[in-house]
Amino acid sequence: MARDNINDILVFLAVARERSFTRAAAKLGMTQSALSHIIRALETRLGVRLLTRTTRSVSPTEAGERLLQNVAPRLEEIEAELTAISDMGDKPSGTVRITAIDHVVDAVLWPRIAPLLPLYPDLHVEISSDYRLVDIAAERYDIGVRYGDQVEKDMIAVRLTGDEPMMIVGSPAYFARRPVPASMQDLLKHNCICLRLASSGGLYAWELQHEGQALEARVRGQAVFTNVYPMRDAALGGIGLAFLPESLVGRHVRDGSLVSVMADWCPAFPGLHAYYPSRRNSSRALGLVIDAIRYKG
Structure with missing residues (x-):
């Protein structure tokens, strides 16, 4: 196989894995037009279409999927062997x-x-x-x-x-307006700060435990985020209750800017x-x- 094919296959693999010319170009440090030219040239040499392109997505064809599944692991084995040889030098790299x-x-x-x-x-x-x-x-x-x-x-x-202890926390200002919850029924009445799961798109159900029984609290509230830092900040700002790791909010509980509630309902995560x-x-x-x-x- 021509040496150029190997470099071009590496470009194809990046696009196929990212399902995007834009993301692959950013990862490879190349322009999208250069990637498109390389893929078209590879397809011409092989005589088959490797990618199906639409205005919204890029996906491998049957031939492209075969290349992705069968050739990529072999190239990774070569890369691993080259890394192992490089490791025989004096300096890890x-x-x-x-x-x-x-x-x-x-x-x-x-x-x-x-x-x-x-x-x-x-x-x-x-x-x-x-x-x-x-x-x-x-x-x-x-x-x-x-x-x-x-x-x-x-x-x-x-x-x-x-193991990572979890906490349900709210600010003193929030509890000045709302009663402290003591049960699942109480908790579900509160304005809770929610996490949108990146993998499924759904809202995270708080994984609680009481008297040895695992429970899921499908809480709701005015604020939904996709990461934990704004959830903590919203709790500090008095918006509602948040369910977060002790390593993120413990110091705020200790300095009084957050209050921990329902501690006997909060498990430690592995x-x-x-x-x-x-x-x-x-x-x-x-x-x-x-x-x-x-x-x-």
Whole structure:
């Protein structure tokens, strides 16, 4: 196969995975017109259409899907072998891509990774804040971070934190207007600050527990967000009640700017875990990052 085909296939794989010329161009640092030209040239050489394009979407054809499913893993094996050879040098190098929610990046990952970077100038870390349950293999991330019960069974998991206590919180100003809830029935009458789930598009049902029984509270309220920081800020501003990790709101409870309620209804979530695919050759760069972020408690 011509050497140019390999480079062009890599471009095709980026577009096919992103389902978007715009996102693929941004990821590759190329223009959309350059990507379109490369894909058209590849299709001409192969004699088949690889992508179906509409005004709203891009998707692989049957031939494109075959290329995506059968050729991409082989190229990834080559990339892994090249990384392993590079690791035989004196200095660990390469890029480690991580996906996690923004609060976890701020509270857990970055404080542990930042001291590592000055020690290894050839190590690069790319962190994406994402609330979706990302397929890290399909989207070419090296590490995902989620609560322990969300980690797929075929992944290697490394604990990052102890179990995470959750809290239902509201501001003193809010409780000056509304009674403190003591039961599920009380809670459902309150103005609750909701989280829109990125994966399903639905509203997150608060995962509570009382007297050993797991319960889902399908709360509603005036404010809906897609990440936890504005939820915390809305609670601090007296808008309503929020259900958030203790690591995000605990200090506000301790300084009195938030009040914790229904503590006996709030479970501790399984600790955060880093997870990654089982690979024959894991890079030294990946190993360094995993060792830096693992739970030391």
